[in-house]
Amino acid sequence: MEKTAAPLPARRVTPLRNAPFRRFVTASLISATGSAMAPLALAYSVIEQGGGAGALGVVLATNSVPTTVFLLVGGVLADRVSRSRLLFLGNLLAAAAQGALAVTVATGHATTTSIAVCGFLSGTALAFTVPATQGAVAQIVPAEQLQQANALLRLPSNAVKVLGPAVGGVVVAFSGPAWALAWDALTFAVAAFLLLGLRLNAPVTAGSALGDLRKGWAGFWSRTWLWTYTASGTVLVAAWLAGFQLLGPVVAAERYAGARDWGLVAGAFSAGLLAGAVVCLRWRPYRLMVVAVAAGAPLAAPLLVMGWGLPLPWLLLAALLAGIGLDVAIVTWTTAFQQHVPQGELGRMSAFNSVGERLAIPLGYLLTALATGVWEDRTVLVACAGLIVAATVLNLCVRDLYRVNATRD
Template sequence: MSPSPAAAPSRTPARRRRPEWAGRNYSLLTGAAVVTNLGSHGALIAASFAVLETGGTGWDVGLVTAARTLPLVLFLLVGGAIADRLPRHHVMVAANTLNCVSQAAFALLVLTGDPRLWQMMLLTALCGTGTAFFNPAAEGMLLSTVSGEHSNRAFALFRMAMNGAGIGGAALGGAMIAAFGAGWVLAVDAAAFAVAGAQRAFLDVSHIPERAPGGGLLSDLREGWVEFRTRPWLWSIVLQFAVVVGVISAAEAVYGPLVARDRLGGAAPWGLALACFGVGTIGGALLMMAWKPRRLLLVGTLCVFPMALPSAGLAIPLPVWALCAVMLVSGISIEVFGVNWMTTMHQEIPEEKFSRVSAYDWFGSLSMTPLATALAGPAESAFGRSTALWGCAALVLIPTAAVLLVPDVRRITRRPPPPRPAPAPGPQPKDALTPG
């Protein structure tokens, strides 16, 4: 990170607009994440309602959601290995381009015709493929922009900005669907990917050392697997989230829009509930900017339990105001987990292997999502919507309780960052004393 140029002696120094540790790359990454989240949170709602507006059922919504997550799962490991071999910002820009094209085609299809189920599944699958290559590269790039001593605050601020955009995206998306239809929301998402890709193209990677050539893609994947499987805290929480993310995705992507349509009044109230979740994540991020719990994973795991509340709230179903309150609490809780998780990964995983390990994290955490979302419709038919939602709540609680039995989850503590190396001794150059 380059220091800002010294001000001329005759001028009053300008007030800093950002913290000293938030350099150019961090600002670009944060700004791009804000833009994409503004678009994508509304687009997720729009995709579900695009299916329903064509006469689709809960089964069809589940298939379209599964079509997005299946290629995401299949290509994550390859994406992580590539992100540790190629410049990460190039991978991110290429992925954003694919997302832009696929969402633009989806929008055009919805706006100009009668979209078929297979067409919507294909285009969402392309979007999921782009995300598979983007996520491991993005996490590795973000971690390379901050030092250990600032990581907790940096991750909290990044997630607060990202989730804050999600609030506006979800609320605006729900309102736009009600006013103009799902197609325009998908078009906005395509434009957001184009803008974010342009921002990420200007990232400075000169400070990142070149990686030594490895033994090939399979060798890189094996190295990442060794890093993953030798850490019980890592694979146990990833297994936990394979179940948790799967059932939460089924509840929010499939059952949520159906409950909203049948009992809450349509897309706008559901968008408001999702926006309240986003407000909660901002509250959690603000909390984590000031709070640095010593037992990172223990605190984080305890905060996963409230994630069962939205499924339970939809099962009853709660009135809109109560559902919004539940979503607010769950947003705070998951953000506390998220910052502690990123801090732990930053502390424990070597930077040069981070994208591969992150890919295994994403792969495991999302592995059950295509199956869970695809089975949401059949489960509703077999057991009823309310029973299926209570099942989702139970499947959040059970694996979360089980992961607390892993000793490392209870024992890993925050370590102070390693001391920075002292500057080499020697006479100070005369030019260094002269204002530049």
């Protein structure tokens, strides 16, 4: 009797075979190379024109506030117009703002006011591109390939985060901040035209913009898994930023070897982000939201290590694990969001979620400033770690979380 050969296993189709997705990844990578240098260049632009911490604070505020204020507008537009056109216009506005800033810095005409105005325009542009991005990816890539696509998007951007600041430091040191800002403007412009070529259809909507916003809020509130994740995420982000970004360098100066050791910690965290993206390329969990929530818990580890005064090797290991957990959380959360929110609502749902996370930034810094006036820094670090663990555990108790699972091939 003739034997029948066993069928060969089907090869998993990668999103990189999708030409529009390759265009999207390329645009993201190019833009990331400029964005990684921009913060350092911006800071030294303020310093070179005689500004101090107060002036830099004003500039950073004018960059972040419009993003939060206009996010809901950007979310509504992302569900009403072509997302590729919205991404094009947002990146073009950012290119114009950074280009104008580069010219004023190069010619010696930069002032705190002019830098703040350019920062305001860049922040406004971000408010319109953030809600459109997730919806654009979901339009380009089939649902079963979304996790791999999100990991592929994170991988090069994480690599740039490791190398970008160092390269930016060299550019600023030898050529001045204007050249780094000009490069940032150029990358935004190139990304804008690449994204316009996607030619994505506009979601089908009806009714007024205000009515869409009300419907969006009703849809957001009706999804328990979504608003509870946003609420717990606001607490988690506030505690993480307060503990790691604000108190971390202070404790490093007191307990460790200052800037040198803190640079190693930051590098370990960035390496963890890279490793987390690699993990998500290979591992495809079924319970996406459960993994997204649980993977945020390791963020408490470096805060506990610093709070307890453990040696540097323990802190490096904790920072590495925190980076891995954070990237796994981001990729699985983004995938769950894209797979379980309808195309016509992705922009508004993303905006509501992003507003919560962005409000966590000033909230975390303010509460930390108040707490450090009462407790020691190490006590505040342990408290921040406790908030992260508590937010994670409480969110894992939400039953609706366990029905938001992966779409399989």
